[in-house]
Amino acid sequence: MASHIVGYPRMGPKRELKFALESFWDGKSSAEDLEKVAADLRASIWEQMSDAGIKYVPSNTFSYYDQVLDTTAMLGAVPPRYNWTGGEIGFSTYFSMARGNATLPAMEMTKWFDTNYHFIVPELGPDVKFSYGSHKAVNEYKEAKALGVDTVPVLVGPVSYLLLSKPAKGVEKTFPLLSLLDKILPIYKEVIAELKEAGASWIQFDEPTLVMDLESHQLEAFTKAYGELESTLSGVSTIIETYFADVPAAAYKTLTSLSGISGFGFDLVRGAQTLDLIKGGFPAGKYLFAGVVDGRNIWANDLAASLSELSSLEGIVGKDKLVVSTSSSLLHTAVDLTNETKLDQEIKSWLAFAAQKIVEVNALAKALSGQKDEAFFSANAAAQASRKSSPRVNNEGVQKAAAALRGSDHRRATNVSARLDAQQKKLNLPILPTTTIGSFPQTVELRRVRREYKAKKISEEEYVKAIKEEISKVVKLQEELDIDVLVHGEPERNDMVEYFGEQLSGFAFTANGWVQSYGSRCVKPPIIYGDVSRPNPMTVFWSTAAQSMTKRPMKGMLTGPVTILNWSFVRNDQPRFETCYQIALAIKDEVEDLEKAGITVIQIDEAALREGLPLRKSEHAFYLDWAVHSFRITNVGVQDTTQIHTHMCYSNFNDIIHSIINMDADVITIENSRSDEKLLSVFREGVKYGAGIGPGVYDIHSPRIPSTEEIADRINKMLAVLETNILWVNPDCGLKTRKYGEVKPALENMVAAAKLLRTNLASAK
Numbered sequence: 001m002a003s004h005i006v007g008y009p010r011m012g013p014k015r016e017l018k019f020a021l022e023s024f025w026d027g028k029s030s031a032e033d034l035e036k037v038a039a040d041l042r043a044s045i046w047e048q049m050s051d052a053g054i055k056y057v058p059s060n061t062f063s064y065y066d067q068v069l070d071t072t073a074m075l076g077a078v079p080p081r082y083n084w085t086g087g088e089i090g091f092s093t094y095f096s097m098a099r100g101n102a103t104l105p106a107m108e109m110t111k112w113f114d115t116n117y118h119f120i121v122p123e124l125g126p127d128v129k130f131s132y133g134s135h136k137a138v139n140e141y142k143e144a145k146a147l148g149v150d151t152v153p154v155l156v157g158p159v160s161y162l163l164l165s166k167p168a169k170g171v172e173k174t175f176p177l178l179s180l181l182d183k184i185l186p187i188y189k190e191v192i193a194e195l196k197e198a199g200a201s202w203i204q205f206d207e208p209t210l211v212m213d214l215e216s217h218q219l220e221a222f223t224k225a226y227g228e229l230e231s232t233l234s235g236v237s238t239i240i241e242t243y244f245a246d247v248p249a250a251a252y253k254t255l256t257s258l259s260g261i262s263g264f265g266f267d268l269v270r271g272a273q274t275l276d277l278i279k280g281g282f283p284a285g286k287y288l289f290a291g292v293v294d295g296r297n298i299w300a301n302d303l304a305a306s307l308s309e310l311s312s313l314e315g316i317v318g319k320d321k322l323v324v325s326t327s328s329s330l331l332h333t334a335v336d337l338t339n340e341t342k343l344d345q346e347i348k349s350w351l352a353f354a355a356q357k358i359v360e361v362n363a364l365a366k367a368l369s370g371q372k373d374e375a376f377f378s379a380n381a382a383a384q385a386s387r388k389s390s391p392r393v394n395n396e397g398v399q400k401a402a403a404a405l406r407g408s409d410h411r412r413a414t415n416v417s418a419r420l421d422a423q424q425k426k427l428n429l430p431i432l433p434t435t436t437i438g439s440f441p442q443t444v445e446l447r448r449v450r451r452e453y454k455a456k457k458i459s460e461e462e463y464v465k466a467i468k469e470e471i472s473k474v475v476k477l478q479e480e481l482d483i484d485v486l487v488h489g490e491p492e493r494n495d496m497v498e499y500f501g502e503q504l505s506g507f508a509f510t511a512n513g514w515v516q517s518y519g520s521r522c523v524k525p526p527i528i529y530g531d532v533s534r535p536n537p538m539t540v541f542w543s544t545a546a547q548s549m550t551k552r553p554m555k556g557m558l559t560g561p562v563t564i565l566n567w568s569f570v571r572n573d574q575p576r577f578e579t580c581y582q583i584a585l586a587i588k589d590e591v592e593d594l595e596k597a598g599i600t601v602i603q604i605d606e607a608a609l610r611e612g613l614p615l616r617k618s619e620h621a622f623y624l625d626w627a628v629h630s631f632r633i634t635n636v637g638v639q640d641t642t643q644i645h646t647h648m649c650y651s652n653f654n655d656i657i658h659s660i661i662n663m664d665a666d667v668i669t670i671e672n673s674r675s676d677e678k679l680l681s682v683f684r685e686g687v688k689y690g691a692g693i694g695p696g697v698y699d700i701h702s703p704r705i706p707s708t709e710e711i712a713d714r715i716n717k718m719l720a721v722l723e724t725n726i727l728w729v730n731p732d733c734g735l736k737t738r739k740y741g742e743v744k745p746a747l748e749n750m751v752a753a754a755k756l757l758r759t760n761l762a763s764a765k
Contacts, residue, residue, distance in 0.1 A: 003365040004056035004289050005049055006241055007154065007329025009354050010063060011516050012041045013336050021520040031091055046149040053362040056202065059144050059151035060137040061329060065098040065519050068119040068164060071156040075187050076133030079123045079168060089133045098519060100702030109518060109701065111611045113208060113244050115332055116567055118518035125171035130183050138194045145199060153195050157207035158184055159221045178221045185225060189232045196236050204239040210255055211245035213617050219254045230260035239289060241265035243328035245615045246273040256283050263287030269294045269327040279316060288317045293360050295328035298527060298569045300352040301360045303380045307367055314368065324365040330354040334513035347508050347529055349383040395531035402581040409629060410636040411664060416691045419666055422640040426600060427553055432729050432754045433484040437647055437669055438557045438603065439734035440474045440489035441743055450494060467492050468545055475549045481747050485553045485601055488546035496559045496605065497567040501526030503538045504586055526568045528579060534586035537593045544597045556594040556602040561587055561630045566608035577626040584633040591635050595642050603645035604634055610648065610656055624659040631663050643667060649733045654682040667692030671732040673699045683721035693722060696732030697750060705746045711753035724761060729754040
């Protein structure tokens with residue numbers, strides 16, 4: 001019985017790639033240094049899978065930024081502004097597309113389906129001159145082969161690539177992106193031909209858009225694409241891989257009817273209904289890559305249950321055609337549980353990171369072949385039983401409080417217009433008030449202080465003194481810049497979710513459980529293993545300390561329940577909405593304590609609300625109902641004069657704008673610049689928004705500093721579709737990833753633009 005891994009984490013067990021990338025971007029190391037780190041990581045990944053007994057080891061899943069950008073490079077689809085003139089695309093062009101540079105903005109970045117991973121959105125149009133611009137897929141296959149590992153090269157499929165793209169600036173929004181299929185297939189043919197020549201016997205095409213609600217002409221594009229590639233693929237076996245959800249019946253029929261394809265991969269963890277389609281008919285003689293080991297969560301597989309499921313599938317597709325696989329790439333999990341030397345042993349026994357999931361996949365494959373490791377299966381069964389019976393998982397009081405929420409929709413008693421009037425009387429803000437999103441740069445010194453405090457190398461008194469000094473510096477800078485509503489900069493927080501999870505019951509934390517979010521940005525998701533409650537206040541001390549340093553309003557900064565949920569590894573033994581309601585009650589306690597402490601502006605970030613939207617439209621309403629309800633629970637009890645902000649970023653929000661309105665926040669700040677002001681189109685189309693709103697005026701993920709004129713132009717575009725009295729001026733997102741040398745001039749220009757427009761508006765009256 002064969003085994004297969006869809007993809008693997010790239011950063012390395014100690015985030016080696018992250019540090020190599022940042023050193024290269026800062027000019028402290030060379031391209032050769034970066035390539036050496038990358039090559040060492042790739043070698044260790046391939047050898048690890050090969051040594052574990054995996055038959056189908058993937059290659060070309062490593063990336064310096066993201067796999068969609070790699071495909072853009074492969075196709076030579078470089079936007080003209082980057083002045084690429086042909087030849088192999090190098091780091092300068094590649095990273096300019098990903099991050100921008102001193103003079104050019106980056107390409108749009110958005111969430112990869114319903115994950116916290118991001119990809120760079122291709123910008124396409126009828127005039128794009130596609131050409132073979134990157135030989136990465138072939139080079140990495142040869143690299144692995146030279147190490148003695150025969151891999152399965154993985155390519156983002158041509159149809160999904162186009163469906164995930166957007167029309168470039170200046171191209172009609174209605175431009176049919178699939179019309180470019182005939183232009184990109186010749187390049188795919190070149191890549192396939194080179195892979196075959198290099199000795200590849202299998203090629204994997206990732207076509208994850210097949211799990212979405214596709215129209216008939218979109219499904220026909222798959223038939224056309226793989227029909228066109230069939231002759232080129234002759235002589236090589238081909239997998240089409242899907243993941244993250246059920247494959248709809250029409251898509252399943254299209255997919256399994258494709259000629260020239262050897263096997264099909266399905267997510268049987270999040271796509272359990274796909275099992276019914278397989279049982280209803282699977283093409284004879286084709287391989288089924290059965291994704292039974294969860295690629296997106298960190299819970300140990302229930303090996304007995306998976307083995308039973310695989311045995312039933314074996315009867316349908318045949319023993320020699322069933323391949324045990326992960327449900328998706330392991331990119332979305334932490335790397336290796338053996339690095340967690342301080343994690344509670346009972347909880348640790350319930351978990352499996354990427355390295356352990358490889359072992360699970362191989363153990364299942366061997367068991368199906370009659371080589372069951374009885375000791376391994378027995379230990380797994382004991383861990384499963386321990387988790388189900390552990391008293392630390394369930395809290396009856398929390399469960400009752402969450403269950404009681406279902407009788408109300410938890411809306412504030414006064415409408416938002418009246419609340420804004422009451423808040424303005426108290427806050428006395430100018431028109432076009434300025435603010436930032438929360439975090440300020442995380443300096444080397446600041447990280448050292450937090451690290452030494454955690455290691456007990458400095459006392460709590462020394463730690464508090466250092467953090468207060470940092471807050472004072474941030475407050476003073478904002479006052480000098482003349483920002484209207486201040487933040488304390490979050491110097492006490494390494495991560496917005498980790499910080500809260502560490503202070504909530506029901507959460508566990510890793511030392512090295514890092515997961516890539518985008519580029520070099522890694523997060524360490526908390527593990528929600530049990531019922532959630534808040535034993536003590538979490539932010540009141542720091543928020544009141546910051547407010548005491550200024551007479552201007554100081555925002556209390558919280559992460560919302562939906563974002564904490566979506567950015568954690570969530571328990572899989574109860575519905576997600578039940579866990580979310582528990583978190584909402586904990587945040588509600590914190591909001592009310594902040595208000596009692598005199599904080600009049602409280603921001604409850606829901607950056608990941610859109611990210612959690614199910615991929616199928618039929619499931620949207622249920623998710624949005626409980627997600628929006630969870631947010632409203634957090635602030636239902638505050639006074640009209642307390643201003644509730646929320647923040648969202650790096651997703652497509654236009655299709656959920658009515659749910660955003662239904663959140664009933666007083667002010668929302670929302671990413672806008674990096675996505676080329678896509679958000680504003682919804683207001684041009686007639687949607688009325690009555691609460692305060694701050695579409696971001698500049699992209700914080702690029703080192704580029706926008707001019708006052710550029711920001712003023714953006715604000716003017718906003719004023720064309722939004723009322724002056726509700727518009728706020730702010731960056732796209734938090735500033736923690738930037739340097740002060742970039743932040744200060746950018747904010748200076750932002751405030752200057754707001755003041756310029758205030759003057760213009762006043763003189764126009």
